[in-house]
Amino acid sequence: MAENTLLTCDNCKVEISPVEVNCEHCGYPIAGSEKEKAIFIGQQISNKATIAEAGKYRKRSAYVLYIVGALQLLSGALTYMQIGDIFVLLITMAIGVTFIAFGYFSSKRPLLFVALGLGLILSLYALDFVFDPASLTKGILWKIAIVGTLVYSLINSYDEQQIRKKNKSL
Numbered sequence: 001m002a003e004n005t006l007l008t009c010d011n012c013k014v015e016i017s018p019v020e021v022n023c024e025h026c027g028y029p030i031a032g033s034e035k036e037k038a039i040f041i042g043q044q045i046s047n048k049a050t051i052a053e054a055g056k057y058r059k060r061s062a063y064v065l066y067i068v069g070a071l072q073l074l075s076g077a078l079t080y081m082q083i084g085d086i087f088v089l090l091i092t093m094a095i096g097v098t099f100i101a102f103g104y105f106s107s108k109r110p111l112l113f114v115a116l117g118l119g120l121i122l123s124l125y126a127l128d129f130v131f132d133p134a135s136l137t138k139g140i141l142w143k144i145a146i147v148g149t150l151v152y153s154l155i156n157s158y159d160e161q162q163i164r165k166k167n168k169s170l
């Protein structure tokens with residue numbers, strides 16, 4: 001075989017030069033031992049699982065942000081009907097719409113918008129706590145579920161980003 005004949009990578013099927021030790025595209029150890037190749041494939045399966053998990057949690061955290069936003073809108077409307085304060089209504093509406101927007105944009109830039117949503121919700125919990133310390137334990141399981149989903153989604157998105165940086169074929 002001539003030195004400049006191209007081969008295809010067994011893993012990603014991209015054409016590669018036979019003088020390469022690792023595939024330029026996916027990092028597959030072309031010149032490696034069977035064991036090295038097996039380790040690479042195992043790593044790749046685990047990377048794909050991480051990416052799938054990140055996708056699942058990206059959707060879940062978007063729903064969480066939508067629901068939190070919708071509940072803000074609802075509670076704003078209810079409070080307005082009770083006390084008739086237009087200022088409270090506008091603030092609550094603005095916060096609700098912001099959560100829904102963060103949910104929408106989190107599918108495109110999860111790290112940024114899930115983090116913003118998490119920051120906003122923690123700020124609201126902190127504000128509630130300042131005005132009424134007893135409010136902290138109100139719906140505590142929901143709060144833990146909401147914060148937990150957003151945090152877990154952030155961790156997964158970060159892992160996914162790191163994997164994609166190293167391996168552009170995934």
Ligand SMILES: [Zn+2]
Nearest residue numbers: 009012023026
């Ligand atoms: Zn490859």
